[in-house]
Amino acid sequence: MAVTGYLSEFALAELFNFLEQGNKTGLLTLCKLSDDQLQYRENHYIWFNQGRIVAAANRLDQHGLAYMIGQRGWLGEHTALRVAQTCDVSTPIGLSLKNQGLLTVEQLKLLFYTQVMRQVCTLFALKDAWFQFDCKAPLPFAEMTGLNAPATEVTLAALRVLKDWSALANKLPEPTSAVMSIIEGKPQQKLNQTEWQLWEFAKGTISLQEIAQQLQLPLEKVQQIAFRLVTAGLVEEVPLVTVITAHPKPEPLPMESAVPEATMLSHSFLHNLVGFLKGKV
Amino acid sequence: MEIMRLVVTGPVGAGKSTFIRSVSEIAVVDTDRRATDETALLKQKTTVAFDFGRLSFGPEMALHLYGTPGQSRFDFMWDILIQKAHAYILLVAAHRPSEFIEARRIRAFMRQRSPVPMIIGLTHMDVPEAWDLENAAIALGYLSTNKRPPIIAVDPTQTTSVAQAVITLVQHSMQAHLMPLS
Incomplete structure (x- = not known):
């Protein structure tokens, strides 16, 4: 079952906590809300594997990572994609390229930092967005470096640099x-x-x-x-119990004075109660 | 007279008043306390309302239900209620994830003040946006099915559903007396 909602109700930090704690695998889609219906709707995609973030993109064609590699001049975008196609389909493209000596570990780390840490951290500044987590979505191996980060680690990093906390004020x-x-x-x-x-x-x-x-x-x-x-x-x-100093002291409640502390109930009482309630079910 | 006192708690709009009303034999009492000390001159009323319902099932046996105020600024009232309770049910609206954080606050407050048994009742499960039971459990901080209290779906508007929830709570209390749970 897909989990859906709005970030104004369930903040991204709460969502990441939920996905990590639940060891969730799947695709989180964030759809930025805009007042202008004609304006281009920007979507963001974050993939999770066992509660850890493995990839992020703003496109679903699985060319995002290859494009980043091409941008840096480390390898042509098409070359990266072609190499990926010749590799094991269940291996992240980053690992395939590293195994063939086309990328170094340091380059993969840099790619992951840019693709996940930097990109996802900026999403914490969103005032609102519609979200959906689809636990049936397959992992995007052509979008993955092979590195991952616990979702809450990303949350910590993002919230440390968050400037505007207004969207989280009531949280x-x-x-x-x-x-x-x-x-x-x-x-x-x-x-x-x-x-x-x-x-x-x-x-x-x-x-x-x-x-x-x-x-x-x-x-x-x-x-x-x-x-x-x-x-x-x-x-x-x-x-913590609020100490009432500025507020008026209320009358004592009936149960405060008349009702004693909770005492042990007899088994016959509890059995009778259950029997009585079963008659209502 | 033997009386079992159950507290019905949860965020605003979870269905606490409706829950009590569905099973109470008396019209639910909505208590509104008046200030009595000198500060009453400055403020006429303190709104520390809570709901009270009763169910008698024998000449000397009764179940009392107390609904907590829905807002956390009434913490002192919750403290009084939980100290006198035998068990409690935490109601959470499954279609309002915005309230999950408040439900966790309430649970933490209760847990710190009383070790009495508790169960969680998820309401509004029929709404399309409602989170399913397993996901709601995780969002409420219960990661293992072995180490969590009973979590059930409950419709506060239905007497049968409320009665079933109270049965679950009572039976859980009976088990807890035999084998305390964390």
């Missing part, structure tokens, strides 16, 4: 929330200094606004760092 953890680690041990990802600093507070007890004060960082910056760690799958946001 940021609340200033009154804390963050808590959801992994065992320390993160495997390469974190920067401020991310490590926030990580040290990931125990679910101190609010982001207090952390901001302690680290002497703007609150908004701390919220953004927290969002990065959340979407990297390292921590979760934990709302």
